[in-house]
Amino acid sequence: MVERGFNVKRLPGAALMAVTCFVILYIPMVILVAYSFNSGKVIGNWEGLSLKWYGAAFQNAAFLDAAINSLILATSASVLATLMATMAAIATTRTAKFRGDGTIHIILNQPLMVPEIVLAIALLIIIGQIKQATGYTGLGFLIAAHTTFCIPFAYLPIRARLEGMDLSLEAAAADLYASRFYAFRRVTLPLLAPGIMAGFMLAFVISLDDLVMSDFLKSPGQETLPTYLMGELRRNLTSEIYAISSLLLLISVLIVAGSWVATRKKN
């Protein structure tokens, strides 16, 4: 008799459970997106299909400024984080085991463990002092802070990819007298690219959606999309907020989908 092993799909009610979970998870967002197309002002009253709230959003200078800030910030932070994470991942996987390897791994991933609010308060105090001392209040501080907590999100997929890669290919390149850099550029890097892409996109989305850190550290005129939405929320809700939220959701979904496609193709 053949042992069939454990398969969660054969558990009674597994499908029902999965569907229920997905519905509960996604229904609120579906409602939000649906009502962003409502022509009425009030969310519960469907008054017909309309793009007018999107029109209003695109004429709202404050929203556009916030969107531009968010994109500059997310792009810079995720590029920097990916760059550093790639170097770190290569350094920790393509060398002989060394003392302190585990420690490095823990330090790199500490933003995942430390509550974000704690890091934000710590940075608020220190960066406040630096801003006072230097007089510089540009976006650089937010970029540095976002880079910090984006690094683990870029590092983990890149490291996973590196660990899954067949070392014999790199060894073969070396056997064929490829220089170490040439082997890296022509063998390691192309194989690693999907991992880097996944890490970059994950970091981008994490930065784009961040509220706590941005809210604590923003200087004048540095409203990002999440902090802008937060500021508007307390006072009044028009469906414009739903349109803006839907746009933010759309960007995140596109990026995550892109990341999924990028990693999947090469497998």
Place this chain on the structure above:
Amino acid sequence: MKYASCLTFTTAVLMATALPALAAGQLNIFNFGLYTPPDMIKKFEAAYDVKVTLTEYDSNEAAMAKIEAGGHGFDIVVPSASVVPIYIDKGLLMKSEPSQMSNFRNVNPEWIDVSWDAGRHYTVPWVWGTTGVMVNKKVYKGDINTSAIILDTPEELKGKVNVVPAMNEVIDMAIGYVGGQPCTTDKAILKAARDKLMAAKPHWASIDYPSFEKFIKEDLNASVFWNGAAMRIRAENPGFAYGYPKEGFSLWQDNVAILADAKNVDNAKLFLNFIMDPENAALISNYTRYGNAILGSEKFMDKELPNAPEMNIPPEFKTAAHFLVTCPADVQEIYTRIWTDLTK
């Protein structure tokens, strides 16, 4: 991914953002969300050739935390009256002497010798409002000018009442209802207020900032609420009315001040003077739906505003109004304990 191009891009971004804004004039305003009319900002920018940035916060506490940390870069902040004395004590505000400015003559004398800034040495009024009771008259036929709607919930409103999570406003309302004064040190009154709140709570639906549609669709039919917000709801559902509890209700004002470490002091002073002009004050009221303290602004307001019941405290209830303040530390601590029990 080409590292070189990434680096170039990053460097470019860093350099672009590294330059502090060196426009001829700059003014950095820090205010509550959805509280600063964009058309007024445009008008100010055009009048004085100043570039204004608007950055938003969602609570007095969050704003003060950032300002205290230093290096914030803001010139103007809009603290509520209840926290102005704290700002002043901590030395966070500049003594900008608005009373010496040319448009100060427009300020309603009622709003000059205020407890938080007597004679107006630091602050200029932004808007003022009240924290009263909003109720759906289609459902409830009784007297609307009483906090009994919240604290001895009538049968027809049970399970349809909301209370906004504004600690001092709600506790002051309960203290007034049991016959005390806000910030009382009388333990018996405080206990009675606490018991009243705890007894009323089971009849409430929520302690929350509810989204407006819950009222408009009549899922909620009463709430402790702010007058300007109540006016917005009445515009969508005329069944709602705003009452001034005769047992006592809070009167509050948000105030514009220049920060002690502001960089653009001249522009900030221009702004303070600018908003004391009746035409500009009217823009603020039109946008926020709250009253301002500038005489003569009524004629520039949207026509439904000056006579709206939410904007005018009936004379017979004026004595029931009391300014919302932060209590002395020991009383404030009791408030916090009551609030923790209530929201548990």
